[in-house]
Amino acid sequence: MSPSSEPAYLAAPGIFYRLGTPEDLPEILRLERSAYAPDESASAKQMEMRMTQASQLFMVALEGPEKRLVGYVTSTASSYPTFTYGSMHAHDPVGTLVCIHSVCVEESHRHRGIATSMLRAYVRMVPTTYPKVEKFALICKQHLVPLYTKAGFELSAPSEAAKTLALSQRFPSNVIQLTEENVEHVLSGWISSPVFSSRCPDANYMRNHGKIQLAKVLREYDLASTTYAAHLKGTPAEGSVVFAVMEYVRDRELFGRLGVTSLPYMSIVPPSQPVTADHPLSLSPSQIKTDAGYPWMAETIVSWVAEVSGLPAPPIERQPLVSPRLVPVLTLLVVTCLGYAGFRLAQQPLLQRREVYAVGALFVFWFSFSGGMHNIIRGMPLMYYSKRRGGLQLFMKSTGQLGAEGYSMGTMYILAALSTAGLVHVLPKVQSAAARRRWGFLLLGVAVFAMRVLMTTHSWKTNTRPQWYLFL
Structure with missing residues (x-):
């Protein structure tokens, strides 16, 4: 989204704005963690980078004579024409695109127009503190679009994250099939949400391998994906977890680019890891699931996703093999048949x-x-x-x-x-x-x-x- 040419607006009553200082960081981090999900909030290191390297783009909102910090807006500059992954983790001092990352207001002060006023004041203030700015851009969840349009921003196009979510919905069980053509878009396109990717070879001889049990694991992986998609649908966290797989036979070069050296393998690919032809994926041990408990059941996968993402673990609902209404009838039938079979066997001369x-x-x-x-x-x-x-x-x-x-x-x-x-x-x-x-x-x-x-x-x-x- 980018701001329109509406005139600047004054601050909300009792609120005034200034550039942030390092002394504000503890309170800013508290607001960040209370306002955003764990997988979406900026780390202390990221906030410190934005404060020290892009201080002219860091605005805080203060209230009353005691100057209590009740909100802030933080950005970095980029030389790219659109909002990119790199802008979240680096600041280009000669960039002309200001990428807004966080717009946060104290929970007790929300629904008072402070966020709208703060954004309008921010768009007015930045050209005086950072004259190189030519354009503002940000991405947001669908339910927040009205907030930013009210503040003067215009909807430009769906974000890469929204495109990835739409792509996942075209695949069975919402599991994206990674290929050489879409891997950079799927993994590098994420701005605010991680991608969980289970990668296993899919050749017939390995699919049927007794120890790997790939077919069983993929069924459980599909169940975990559909469970998360149904659980998060219609909520602000929709699209915060996307599942993907890739096949060794068709795209074996991806295994090297994504760092897969052994099986079984499942990992989280966070936004802090770009994947390009010149930049292979590098993950820490904590981002790769151990093979403990393999073959993984859907419950195990969901618990691991919840542990590393901070999202709640939805319950896995498995369809019963037999309808509960038929259980008494089938039980009676089985007992009757077994009793009759035992009676007839007992009459055989051999068993006498x-x-x-x-x-x-x-x-x-x-x-x-x-x-x-x-x-x-x-x-x-x-x-x-x-x-x-x-x-x-x-x-x-x-x-x-x-x-x-x-x-x-x-x-x-x-x-x-x-x-x-x-x-x-x-x-x-x-x-x-x-x-x-x-x-x-x-x-x-x-x-x-x-x-x-x-x-x-x-x-x-x-x-x-x-x-x-x-x-x-």
Whole structure:
């Protein structure tokens, strides 16, 4: 927006204006943070730069004899013909375009015409403090357009941010497909809002890769995007978060320009990071999501976006697989079918035999014990001496042990139990005393061997020692 040729206006009653000074910065930063969302407010470093390098473009509004600061307008100059990214973070002392960044009024003083009066006074004052000015420009949210038109500005064209928001609405799930043609517009075009970009290759062989699970992650990413779009629609924060993806097969050069070196990858691209052919993207570790909890669910993505942007995290609403009204009917149907199937199976001659039940019981016993030991071993850290590295090596839980020994321990337990059962229930029925003696020693030896293997493995894998007790 740019100001029209309306005459200058006097200050609001009881308000007067002057150029800002470094002593005003603490109060200015307080007003900035109370008036703008965390992802839109200027940092202390930016404000200090504007105050020191563009002080002739920094105006404050003071009230009453105590000269209480109740508002301010801050700008930088640019040599570009339109409002650009660079003008937010640098001041060109010979620029002729004054780019207005912040127009802020104390909350208790709003709706009194102070902002309108302050803008009109600012347009009148700047030519006297900065004679190079030829034009004023600013960008604003749609709901603030009436404020600036009332202050004498004219609507010129949609901002780059508005164009990016409109572009996102043309894609399914509001997720922009980044390409060589639009990446500079999408990422560098943002003036006041960050772009969150999840970047993964999209080749078929990688889409179906079991560990990457790209198709699943992209579905969750789409869900997070549509949730944010619906949650922010019609609010002042609409368009403050835009999701984008890119494909490795089609635009693999983008991966190098945007600094993607490993997968999985998701990052925030803030307005402070231009992306041009001559200026590759450079992000700090805090702006790149770690792979913890991968594959990311929509709830994880939304929480991370909220954490780094300061916006509220909207709840994820997933469509149920079955309508709640059908759940009782389906439950009754499943129970009836299972009951009927069980009844018919129980009538089969094979299931009437005791041997089948015995084998089934042994299998359940073996599987439950083996599975339990598998989980215990998997959850134990492992330390062993590495000849190759010449020292002890520690593996934390779930990283160094597969837990397969749990199934061998289950087998040993079954062997010991069957040997003991043979000693107690089968051996007394043998008529020959010599045969009972031979078989008794054999079964006892098998049981002792199985228990020794079982205890040794348990002590080795869990780092615990068994305690033996003898009762007489």
